[in-house]
Amino acid sequence: MAKVSIDSLSLAEMKALMAELPRAIASKESEERSQFIREMEKEAAQRGIDLGSIIPTKSGAYRQSKPVAPKYRNPENPSETWSGRGRTPRWLAALEAKGKKRAAFAIK
Secondary structure: OOOOOHHHOOHHHHHHHHHHHHHHHHHHHHHHHHHHHHHHHHHHHHHOOOHHHHOOOOOOOOOOOOOOOOOEEOOOOOOOEEOOOOOOOHHHHHHHHOOOOHHHHEOO
16 A cells, blocks of 8 residues: 655645545445455355345345234225325325315224
8 A cells, every 4th residue: 555645745635635535435445345245145155045135235125024004094995095104195195185184084
Protein backbone atom coordinates (compact mmCIF):
# COMPACT_ATOMS: atom_id res chain seq x y z
CA MET A 1 0.00 0.00 0.00
CA ALA A 2 1.33 3.40 -0.94
CA LYS A 3 1.95 5.62 2.02
CA VAL A 4 0.62 9.15 1.71
CA SER A 5 2.59 11.84 3.47
CA ILE A 6 -0.14 14.03 4.87
CA ASP A 7 2.33 16.70 5.96
CA SER A 8 3.26 17.40 2.33
CA LEU A 9 -0.38 18.00 1.28
CA SER A 10 -1.96 21.41 1.09
CA LEU A 11 -5.12 22.15 3.04
CA ALA A 12 -7.19 21.94 -0.16
CA GLU A 13 -5.65 18.54 -1.01
CA MET A 14 -6.35 17.28 2.51
CA LYS A 15 -9.99 18.35 2.25
CA ALA A 16 -10.32 16.72 -1.16
CA LEU A 17 -8.81 13.51 0.21
CA MET A 18 -11.14 13.62 3.18
CA ALA A 19 -14.15 14.06 0.89
CA GLU A 20 -13.08 11.07 -1.25
CA LEU A 21 -12.41 8.65 1.62
CA PRO A 22 -15.99 7.73 2.63
CA ARG A 23 -16.88 6.79 -0.96
CA ALA A 24 -13.62 4.86 -1.42
CA ILE A 25 -14.12 3.01 1.88
CA ALA A 26 -17.73 2.11 1.02
CA SER A 27 -16.65 0.88 -2.41
CA LYS A 28 -13.87 -1.26 -0.94
CA GLU A 29 -16.19 -2.70 1.74
CA SER A 30 -18.77 -3.60 -0.91
CA GLU A 31 -16.13 -5.21 -3.09
CA GLU A 32 -14.74 -7.30 -0.22
CA ARG A 33 -18.25 -8.29 0.94
CA SER A 34 -19.16 -9.44 -2.57
CA GLN A 35 -15.93 -11.44 -2.86
CA PHE A 36 -16.57 -13.08 0.53
CA ILE A 37 -20.14 -14.01 -0.44
CA ARG A 38 -18.92 -15.56 -3.71
CA GLU A 39 -16.36 -17.61 -1.77
CA MET A 40 -18.98 -18.79 0.74
CA GLU A 41 -21.45 -19.69 -2.04
CA LYS A 42 -18.74 -21.70 -3.78
CA GLU A 43 -17.83 -23.51 -0.55
CA ALA A 44 -21.51 -24.20 0.24
CA ALA A 45 -22.10 -25.53 -3.29
CA GLN A 46 -19.13 -27.89 -2.94
CA ARG A 47 -20.69 -29.24 0.27
CA GLY A 48 -24.15 -29.47 -1.28
CA ILE A 49 -25.64 -26.78 0.96
CA ASP A 50 -28.02 -24.03 -0.13
CA LEU A 51 -26.45 -20.98 1.49
CA GLY A 52 -29.70 -19.02 1.26
CA SER A 53 -31.48 -21.57 3.44
CA ILE A 54 -29.16 -20.99 6.39
CA ILE A 55 -28.35 -17.29 6.07
CA PRO A 56 -31.35 -14.95 5.82
CA THR A 57 -31.19 -11.97 3.51
CA LYS A 58 -31.70 -8.37 4.59
CA SER A 59 -35.11 -8.35 2.96
CA GLY A 60 -36.18 -11.26 5.14
CA ALA A 61 -36.91 -13.42 2.11
CA TYR A 62 -36.29 -16.57 4.14
CA ARG A 63 -38.22 -15.42 7.17
CA GLN A 64 -41.44 -17.34 7.59
CA SER A 65 -44.32 -14.94 8.20
CA LYS A 66 -47.59 -16.07 9.67
CA PRO A 67 -50.87 -15.06 8.08
CA VAL A 68 -52.68 -12.22 9.82
CA ALA A 69 -56.38 -12.43 10.58
CA PRO A 70 -58.54 -9.93 8.71
CA LYS A 71 -59.69 -6.89 10.69
CA TYR A 72 -62.00 -5.20 8.17
CA ARG A 73 -64.69 -6.53 5.80
CA ASN A 74 -66.31 -4.91 2.77
CA PRO A 75 -70.06 -4.73 3.51
CA GLU A 76 -70.91 -4.83 -0.21
CA ASN A 77 -68.74 -7.88 -0.89
CA PRO A 78 -68.05 -9.90 2.29
CA SER A 79 -65.35 -11.94 0.55
CA GLU A 80 -63.15 -8.81 0.46
CA THR A 81 -61.28 -8.38 3.72
CA TRP A 82 -58.21 -6.51 4.90
CA SER A 83 -55.83 -7.25 7.76
CA GLY A 84 -55.00 -3.60 8.42
CA ARG A 85 -51.45 -4.07 7.12
CA GLY A 86 -50.04 -2.66 3.94
CA ARG A 87 -51.83 -0.40 1.53
CA THR A 88 -55.49 0.42 2.20
CA PRO A 89 -57.67 -1.51 -0.27
CA ARG A 90 -59.63 0.46 -2.85
CA TRP A 91 -63.01 -0.52 -1.45
CA LEU A 92 -62.12 0.85 2.00
CA ALA A 93 -60.46 3.98 0.61
CA ALA A 94 -63.58 4.70 -1.45
CA LEU A 95 -65.86 4.30 1.58
CA GLU A 96 -63.61 6.54 3.69
CA ALA A 97 -63.67 9.15 0.91
CA LYS A 98 -67.46 9.18 1.27
CA GLY A 99 -67.02 10.11 4.94
CA LYS A 100 -67.45 6.65 6.51
CA LYS A 101 -65.31 5.67 9.49
CA ARG A 102 -62.94 2.73 9.21
CA ALA A 103 -64.11 1.36 12.55
CA ALA A 104 -67.57 0.78 11.05
CA PHE A 105 -66.11 -1.99 8.88
CA ALA A 106 -64.19 -3.76 11.66
CA ILE A 107 -64.83 -7.47 12.01
CA LYS A 108 -66.19 -8.13 15.47
